[in-house]
Amino acid sequence: MNDSDDDNLRPATKLVQGGRRPEWTGDPRLGGGVVNPPVWRASTILYDNIADLKARGHATHDKLYYGRRGTPTVWALADALTQMEPGGEGTLLYPSGVAANSAGLLALLAPGDHLLMVDSAYEPTRSFCNGLLKRYGVTTTYYDPLVGAGIAELITPETRLIFLESPGSLTFEVQDIPAITAVARERGVLTMLDNTWATPLLFPALKQGIDVTMMSLTKYVGGHSDAMMGSLTASKAVWSKLRSAAYQLGQSVSPDDCALMLRGLRTLDVRMQRHGENGLAVANWLAARPEVGRVLHPALVGDPGHAIWARDFTGTSGLFGFTLKGADTASRTRFIDALAHFGIGFSWGGYESLVVPSDPAEIRTATRWDDPDALVRLSIGLEDPADLIADLARGFAAMPA
Numbered sequence: 086m087n088d089s090d091d092d093n094l095r096p097a098t099k100l101v102q103g104g105r106r107p108e109w110t111g112d113p114r115l116g117g118g119v120v121n122p123p124v125w126r127a128s129t130i131l132y133d134n135i136a137d138l139k140a141r142g143h144a145t146h147d148k149l150y151y152g153r154r155g156t157p158t159v160w161a162l163a164d165a166l167t168q169m170e171p172g173g174e175g176t177l178l179y180p181s182g183v184a185a186n187s188a189g190l191l192a193l194l195a196p197g198d199h200l201l202m203v204d205s206a207y208e209p210t211r212s213f214c215n216g217l218l219k220r221y222g223v224t225t226t227y228y229d230p231l232v233g234a235g236i237a238e239l240i241t242p243e244t245r246l247i248f249l250e251s252p253g254s255l256t257f258e259v260q261d262i263p264a265i266t267a268v269a270r271e272r273g274v275l276t277m278l279d280n281t282w283a284t285p286l287l288f289p290a291l292k293q294g295i296d297v298t299m300m301s302l303t304k305y306v307g308g309h310s311d312a313m314m315g316s317l318t319a320s321k322a323v324w325s326k327l328r329s330a331a332y333q334l335g336q337s338v339s340p341d342d343c344a345l346m347l348r349g350l351r352t353l354d355v356r357m358q359r360h361g362e363n364g365l366a367v368a369n370w371l372a373a374r375p376e377v378g379r380v381l382h383p384a385l386v387g388d389p390g391h392a393i394w395a396r397d398f399t400g401t402s403g404l405f406g407f408t409l410k411g412a413d414t415a416s417r418t419r420f421i422d423a424l425a426h427f428g429i430g431f432s433w434g435g436y437e438s439l440v441v442p443s444d445p446a447e448i449r450t451a452t453r454w455d456d457p458d459a460l461v462r463l464s465i466g467l468e469d470p471a472d473l474i475a476d477l478a479r480g481f482a483a484m485p486a
């Protein structure tokens with residue numbers, strides 16, 4: 086079985102077959118093969134003799150060389166993720182999503198360069214731009230997530246990269262990605278997207294003109310809140326630059342974690358459908374409640390980002406926000422503390438529902454978040470949504486002081 090080069094397979098099939106190359110799952114000396122690429126733990130790789138060492142000494146990919154360069158377990162995950170992105174030349178894996186974002190920015194930018202960063206980016210991405218990147222002489226301008234083709238006016242002769250994240254962290258603005266990539270292509274500027282919310286299942290980014298797409302695999306791909314990892318999947322134009330930087334930075338991941346990620350990946354399609362459905366059930370219920378100001382969910386018809394979401398995405402995940410009408414942070418705390426079926430915790434995309442308070446006004450610089458109502462973020466898991474809804478009703482009941 087080797088359909089790994091078949092770009093015409095549908096995404097759900099690719100999730101099942103990806104990375105299961107016979108050379109990684111079978112040993113001809115033993116007869117058959119196993120379903121999953123085994124966990125190959127390695128630092129040292131042994132060579133047959135010096136000639137062998139010399140011949141393989143410069144291998145960079147798909148050949149055992151040294152543990153840091155990966156083993157078949159690692160390559161299988163990278164290969165499966167590349168197959169999910171039509172137009173992808175390859176995938177690099179990093180110890181976390183933050184590490185993937187930072188490594189991508191470092192690889193593609195040099196002192197004197199200018200970066201356009203979306204104002205609704207995940208906060209640690211901003212920290213990297215305002216910290217290390219700035220120290221290395223890269224200047225960052227934050228832009229309105231709704232800028233669309235207007236991004237053209239922000240491009241300077243020094244602009245090398247436009248970074249996107251859609252829907253945005255905490256506030257879920259939907260960017261007009263095709264409009265931005267069209268301008269970027271015309272002006273010779275690269276684009277990088279944080280695609281953690283959608284994954285390539287709901288938004289195949291490279292097909293939409295993005296050069297590098299990033300995912301925190303910690304979220305939906307892992308799906309079980311027990312492992313951390315990040316990925317960059319790149320088009321041919323930037324692939325070797327990213328790989329060289331990853332090697333220089335010594336970025337490598339554990340084969341045990343890759344096995345967990347591969348296990349999650351196989352069920353991503355069914356989980357994502359259920360996360361999406363459950364999330365919509367909860368979001369629609371919230372939208373009709375008197376305690377709720379607004380629901381920030383692009384798959385809801387009234388959402389400001391709905392038209393672009395419907396045009397570009399093939400579905401929804403289970404992460405969204407909502408405001409508590411007229412509520413201050415103290416009543417938000419009473420609401421959250423009263424919930425029994427939502428864990429209070431960061432990260433998201435696991436099988437269990439989570440809730441966190443969010444305060445975007447403190448983070449934004451190019452735009453203003455001036456909704457006075459307290460904001461909440463929900464990651465809807467795989468529980469029965471009726472139980473989640475009953476729990477949220479209990480939370481509302483606990484809000485009055």
Ligand SMILES: *Cc1c(COP(=O)(O)O)cnc(C)c1O
Binds near residue numbers: 254281303304313314
């Ligand atoms: C969580 C997250 C990250 C970072 O991923 P980690 O694996 O936690 O480092 C990056 N981007 C987005 C949008 C995230 O939600």
